[in-house]
Amino acid sequence: MSEPFKTYYFEDLSVGMRESLMKTVMNEDVVGFAELSGDHNPIHLSEHFAKKTRFGERIAHGLYTASLISAVLGMYLPGPGAVYLHQTLNFKGPVKIGDVVTISVEVTELVEKGRRCKLHCEATVDGKVVLDGEATVMVPSRESAQPKAAAAS
Known part of the structure; x- marks a missing residue:
C-alpha cells in the first residue's frame, strides 16, 4: 500500500473486490500486543518456555494476526x-x-438494507493459510457522507 488509506462508499463496492496487506511480525509487535491486551502468555514472550511447546519457538498472539484484518477493513x-x-x-x-x-479480504456479499458488506478474510504465511474467517461491516453511503446544505438565512 502506497496510499495512507482508501475510502469506498457502499455504492462503490462490488462482489469480488479485493485488497491485501503484508506485514512482517516483529518482536516489538508481539510485546506491544501483550501490553495492550494483557495477554502475557509465555508462549508469546519467553523463548525458553516456547522452545518446550509443539511450536518450538515464540508465536504471535492469534488476535494480533486477526487485528491485521481490522487494519485492512478500516483503512483500505x-x-x-x-x-x-x-x-x-x-x-x-x-x-x-x-x-x-x-492479509487478504474479498467482498463476498452486499446487503443494501443497513449497508452491510460481508468479506472473506484470510491470513497466509509463505502461501499457507494460518487464519481465515468472515467479517461483516456497515459501510457509509455516499449520500450520508455529503455535508448538509446550510439553512437559508
Whole structure:
C-alpha cells in the first residue's frame, strides 16, 4: 500500500473486490500486543518456555494476526467509516516472529438494507493459510457522507 488509506462508499463496492496487506511480525509487535491486551502468555514472550511447546519457538498472539484484518477493513476495503459488526476466526497455524503475514479480504456479499458488506478474510504465511474467517461491516453511503446544505438565512 502506497496510499495512507482508501475510502469506498457502499455504492462503490462490488462482489469480488479485493485488497491485501503484508506485514512482517516483529518482536516489538508481539510485546506491544501483550501490553495492550494483557495477554502475557509465555508462549508469546519467553523463548525458553516456547522452545518446550509443539511450536518450538515464540508465536504471535492469534488476535494480533486477526487485528491485521481490522487494519485492512478500516483503512483500505471498505476503508474509513466502516464499522465492524461481526467477525468469525478460524486459526489454522502459528505465526512466528519474523514471519511475513499477508492479509487478504474479498467482498463476498452486499446487503443494501443497513449497508452491510460481508468479506472473506484470510491470513497466509509463505502461501499457507494460518487464519481465515468472515467479517461483516456497515459501510457509509455516499449520500450520508455529503455535508448538509446550510439553512437559508
